[in-house]
Amino acid sequence: MLILALAAIAASQFSLRIHVQWRKLENAADLDQARWVLRAAEQWAAAVILDDSLQNSVDHLGEAWARGMPPVEAEGFRVDGRIRDQDGRFNVNNLVRAGRVDATQLTIFRRLLANLRLPTELADAVADWLDADSEPLGPAGAENGYYHQLPEPVGCANRPIVNLSELLPVRGMNARLLSQLHPYVTVLPTYSRVNVNTAAPELLAALSGNLGLDDAYALADQRDRAHFRNLGDLRNALGDGARLDERQIAFASEYFLVTAQVRRARVGVGSQALYRRNGRNFPNLIWRAAL
Ligand SMILES: [Ca+2]
Ligand SMILES: [Ca+2]
Known part of the structure; x- marks a missing residue:
């Protein structure tokens, strides 16, 4: 009797384990499929960007790429995508050319901060963060002399950045200011x-x-x-x-940020990808990150 009971328990645990394993496999297969759909959505967006450049040489917010699309169904997934040009924003990396601060760009950045009612001194600290030297631009600037003395010392970048979040440690910056700045600035690998x-x-x-x-x-x-x-x-x-x-x-614009999300029941994946136009060829992928 005991043996029979034990056998029954073992069998039920076995079947539970099989069920869990099966669910994991199913989820993994769904995830795999979702990732394929995500890639397809990114490629589709890049094709939209290329198609636009074959039609005209001006970019504005009334064009198909800018108008966003309603969610579409693909392979049973809900696909959301959005394309935003990055050239309508101030490129933070423009502040420095060949390691030295560009005075014209610094003035533009200061004015932008003032127009957004954000502290204009941030411009100096950001420029110092990016320029190659270790000489503070002025009283509001900051270099390693400042950053090394912090309770939690950090190293000044002293080079162009790839992602806006890299500016978080800059003197005077915080997450709230960075999010206020976010819609108006971008980070691009070349002067724009x-x-x-x-x-x-x-x-x-x-x-x-x-x-x-x-x-x-x-x-x-x-x-x-x-x-x-x-x-x-x-x-x-x-x-x-x-x-x-x-x-x-x-x-016209050269850089475009593609945001895509793919969802079905328990499975969801998303990405951001920066594309650069490449004449009459398919746009070049600059970077891609999971969301
Ligand atoms: Ca266009
Ligand atoms: Ca510096």
Whole structure:
């Protein structure tokens, strides 16, 4: 009797174990499939970016790539995707060229911080974080002399960064400020001009010494009704007086961030991928990270 009971328990445990194993295999297969669908979604987004560059040489928020897409079903998964150009943002790495601070970019960054009502001294500390030397830019700057004396010492990067979160240890920075800054800045591997068709009014105003924030909002409104094809369009929209720094601007974008998510019941995967346009060829993948 006891033996029979023990056998029954063993059998039920065995069947439970089989069930758990089977569920794990099933989940693993689902996850594998979800990852394939995710890759396909990224490739699709890159194809949309390429297709746009074959159609025209200007990028604006009324275009198909910018308009976001409703979720689609693929292989039983729900797929969400979004493409955001990065050239409508201030590229933090622009602050330094060949290891030295670019004074023009520093001024633009200071103005952007002021327009966002964030502390302008952050600009100096960020530039010091990126420039090759160890000389603080001014009283608000900070180099290893500052960072090594902190209760939890850190090493100054003294080089360009890859991800915005790398700025978290910068003097005066914190998670709240970084998240406020996040929609207006980006981190790109090469020098980039600001696409005036996709830039926020705060950045448009930062590109000018004499365009007020209210006028920048009016300019962006006008642009969103009819995008700028070229300098002539922009100058007409600005009228007499205000000027943007025309060496720093563009009407097209080169870098695009693709965010994709794939979900089904218990399984979900997501990614972000930065693509760079590559003429009439498929865009180059710069980096890719799981979400
Ligand atoms: Ca375009
Ligand atoms: Ca430095």
